[in-house]
Amino acid sequence: MRISGSRVAFQTVSKFADNYSDYPNEHRQSTLYNWWKEEARKFGPIGEMALEAKGKIDKYQNELTQFIEDLPAIEQQNYRNVLKDCAGLMHDIGNLTSAVNRSSQILESERIPESLKRFDGWFELFLKSQNIRWIVLDFLLPIVLGIFALILLLCKH
Incomplete structure (x- = not known):
């Protein structure tokens, strides 16, 4: 943590x-x-x-x-x-x-350090999952939807 x-x-x-x-x-x-x-x-x-x-x-x-x-x-x-x-x-x-x-x-x-170590591992996994969520939902999804919208717009004309 x-x-x-x-x-x-x-x-x-x-x-x-x-x-x-x-x-x-x-x-x-x-x-x-x-x-x-x-x-x-x-x-x-x-x-x-x-x-x-x-x-x-x-x-x-x-x-x-x-x-x-x-x-x-x-x-x-x-x-x-x-x-x-x-x-x-x-x-x-x-x-x-x-x-x-x-x-x-x-x-x-050893219980306290092991619990803290386990929590630290879970927290690191949480940070990685949040970074992946940001990349996918906040970065890639709008770009993909924008490209898809442009393709649909170009196909109509």
Whole structure:
């Protein structure tokens, strides 16, 4: 799917001005399929970063547990409340990690690029059929009818 049907005469904006611009080196590559292929690479390992953050919080939770065990019994209760909050936070981070992993799998799946590629093929076929329609109906048919009318006119005289 082309952003526009015409070729860019000159580039008016630097491609570094917008992160999501569509200024490929080859103007024929300005399709949604190629844009998606380039942008999908930029997602990076989001799920791995979430797991890394979860690991760090888990490490701090273990250190806090060890610290609490070394405290007198009276002071331990206040810190145990902090540990309960950490457990809730770990649960939330686990949910976030699984949601991010699901999103990454969906965004990086082959379904979207293949669907875009198929649509691009259908759109190209549509453009060809419209060009043929224009040539036949808007160009050749009037010429043929005009020639036929001239022949009939000449045959009458």
